[in-house]
Amino acid sequence: MAVNVTYARFRFWGRLYQTIFRQMMSLKISFALRVLFMIMNNLIMLFGWFVVFNTFKIINGWTFPDFMFMSGLIVISFSIWSVFFRGAGIYMARLIEYGDLDTYLLYPKNVLLHVICGQSDPAGLGDLISGIILVTASGLVTWGNIGILLFCILIGACLFVGFNIILGSLNFYVKDCTDFGERLFYFFLNMTGYPGCIYDGVAKLILISVFPAGVISILPVEQMHHADAITLLWMGLIGSVVLGGSILFFYIGLKRYESGNKIGVKL
Amino acid sequence: MVANIIVDNLSKTFFIKNCQDLRRIEAVKSVSFKIEEGECVAFIGPNGSGKSTTVKMLTSILYPSAGTAEILGMNPWQERRRLMYHIGAVFGQRSQLWYHLPAYHSFKLIAAIYDIPDKKAKAWTDELIRRFDLNRLAEKPVRTLSLGERMRCEIVASLIHRPSVLFLDEPTIGLDVEAKALIRTLLSDLVRQEGTTILMTSHDTGDIEQLCSRVLMINHGCLILDTTVSDIKQNFLTQKEIIVVYEDGTTGVKRISVGQDIHDGIAALISRKTIRDIRVTYPSLEEIIRSLYAHGGKV
Numbered sequence: 001m002a003v004n005v006t007y008a009r010f011r012f013w014g015r016l017y018q019t020i021f022r023q024m025m026s027l028k029i030s031f032a033l034r035v036l037f038m039i040m041n042n043l044i045m046l047f048g049w050f051v052v053f054n055t056f057k058i059i060n061g062w063t064f065p066d067f068m069f070m071s072g073l074i075v076i077s078f079s080i081w082s083v084f085f086r087g088a089g090i091y092m093a094r095l096i097e098y099g100d101l102d103t104y105l106l107y108p109k110n111v112l113l114h115v116i117c118g119q120s121d122p123a124g125l126g127d128l129i130s131g132i133i134l135v136t137a138s139g140l141v142t143w144g145n146i147g148i149l150l151f152c153i154l155i156g157a158c159l160f161v162g163f164n165i166i167l168g169s170l171n172f173y174v175k176d177c178t179d180f181g182e183r184l185f186y187f188f189l190n191m192t193g194y195p196g197c198i199y200d201g202v203a204k205l206i207l208i209s210v211f212p213a214g215v216i217s218i219l220p221v222e223q224m225h226h227a228d229a230i231t232l233l234w235m236g237l238i239g240s241v242v243l244g245g246s247i248l249f250f251y252i253g254l255k256r257y258e259s260g261n262k263i264g265v266k267l
Numbered sequence: 268m269v270a271n272i273i274v275d276n277l278s279k280t281f282f283i284k285n286c287q288d289l290r291r292i293e294a295v296k297s298v299s300f301k302i303e304e305g306e307c308v309a310f311i312g313p314n315g316s317g318k319s320t321t322v323k324m325l326t327s328i329l330y331p332s333a334g335t336a337e338i339l340g341m342n343p344w345q346e347r348r349r350l351m352y353h354i355g356a357v358f359g360q361r362s363q364l365w366y367h368l369p370a371y372h373s374f375k376l377i378a379a380i381y382d383i384p385d386k387k388a389k390a391w392t393d394e395l396i397r398r399f400d401l402n403r404l405a406e407k408p409v410r411t412l413s414l415g416e417r418m419r420c421e422i423v424a425s426l427i428h429r430p431s432v433l434f435l436d437e438p439t440i441g442l443d444v445e446a447k448a449l450i451r452t453l454l455s456d457l458v459r460q461e462g463t464t465i466l467m468t469s470h471d472t473g474d475i476e477q478l479c480s481r482v483l484m485i486n487h488g489c490l491i492l493d494t495t496v497s498d499i500k501q502n503f504l505t506q507k508e509i510i511v512v513y514e515d516g517t518t519g520v521k522r523i524s525v526g527q528d529i530h531d532g533i534a535a536l537i538s539r540k541t542i543r544d545i546r547v548t549y550p551s552l553e554e555i556i557r558s559l560y561a562h563g564g565k566v
Contacts, residue, residue: 108351
């Protein structure tokens with residue numbers, strides 16, 4: 001029985017992603033352009049920092065390969081959210097804002113998982129490809145620290161997904177919050193995009209605790225050079241708290257959900 | 268007969284904040300009814316009367332403020348996921364089909380959502396496709412389908428898990444006469460062949476006359492009428508009209524009560540001029556329902 005239930009669950013997720021990718025591939029040119037331009041976007045963004053590091057060589061102990069590694073790691077974590085859990089964030093916020101969660105509530109599946117897995121952005125594949133290129137080219141990854149890399153990617157993905165669930169669920173509590181949530185997410189993303197070496201003291205403390213952008217930018221680079229169990233545990237704790245808290249935040253909000261009558265289609 | 272839907276004193280109150288005021292809106296007030304297995308019931312009422320809110324509570328989308336309900340012996344709010352394997356819903360304005368893909372792919376995904384084995388799902392989906400005449404349409408991207416074609420696909424999508432109870436909210440909204448007739452025939456066959464219980468909201472009296480045996484009428488959140496369609500026609504048909512066309516092309520109309528002697532009415536009309544044609548008409552179901560809405564369930 002348990003095997004059947006597990007099999008049915010995997011079959012459902014498999015079929016869901018198959019449908020999502022089929023929908024993406026049904027618009028092939030748009031798909032290819034988005035992947036290609038996302039790779040170009042990520043590599044061009046790096047060029048500016050290449051010029052900076054080429055001039056100063058070392059900034060607060062960070063070199064250009066450190067920055068490449070950090071960018072690659074963030075982009076890979078971002079792509080996991082973007083490709084597999086893109087429903088968390090703006091899509092979820094709009095469903096709640098317009099009372100469109102009905103379709104998901106009518107299915108016998110976990111509502112939150114179904115919503116967050118129900119969307120994907122092809123550009124995320126461009127992020128994934130450029131992220132792998134950047135991490136590999138940084139030269140920081142060895143067979144000895146590949147486990148730490150995978151752990152950091154996992155924590156990064158948890159933060160992106162959790163943060164987006166929280167922002168998407170804000171509409172349960174405050175009306176018309178979609179735009180605010182989107183801006184807050186891009187603020188979070190921007191904070192992860194600067195080399196961790198520019199933050200120090202209180203700013204660094206805030207970024208690795210209450211506003212944990214630094215957990216996926218500052219700490220991973222440090223851990224790739226000198227891993228320590230306490231920092232890794234701290235990263236795991238932050239990732240779990242953000243993801244767990246976001247799930248709780250969604251389900252408490254769901255009780256306040258108001259269905260709507262908007263005419264629409266599933267895009 | 269077994270009651271598939273039991274609703275007892277169901278109420279829903281919304282609180283709407285408007286500037287500094289917190290307005291209390293009682294959308295549904297102590298609604299109670301039972302629907303037997305295999306019954307097709309129309310749930311009607313003017314816009315904003317509480318129809319959709321009631322259906323959304325019964326399908327577990329909304330929590331009630333008070334009262335209870337049982338669908339197939341299950342509580343919709345405590346056993347949502349278990350219940351969803353046994354009920355289906357079509358909301359006329361919403362779609363569960365993937366816009367850029369052929370409907371067939373959505374059907375396959377929906378079968379997986381309901382944990383139906385592939386072989387079983389394929390056999391039943393193919394049967395539904397045959398019955399709903401979707402052979403060619405199921406292979407076309409949903410975005411290229413007409414509204415009527417899409418609605419047929421939506422109904423198939425809601426039947427893939429063979430629900431025992433089907434909730435239809437305006438299933439023929441926006442469709443042309445031909446598409447409406449086709450969907451009514453298909454739903455009528457479904458009730459006959461599968462014994463599916465249907466609770467349907469609609470503003471279209473054609474849906475009610477051709478599909479439903481019973482009518483529940485709701486207005487201002489209260490259930491004001493629970494009767495059969497034939498009873499509505501018999502008990503609420505209080506007047507008829509005698510219409511004559513005179514030789515000069517003008518018409519004369521005389522309205523009389525159903526029990527009144529028709530001779531008097533005809534005599535009054537034909538005494539004026541020479542007549543070319545005469546006919547007696549009864550109010551349509553739409554007129555009766557309009558009158559019932561206006562008089563709170565009484566004519």
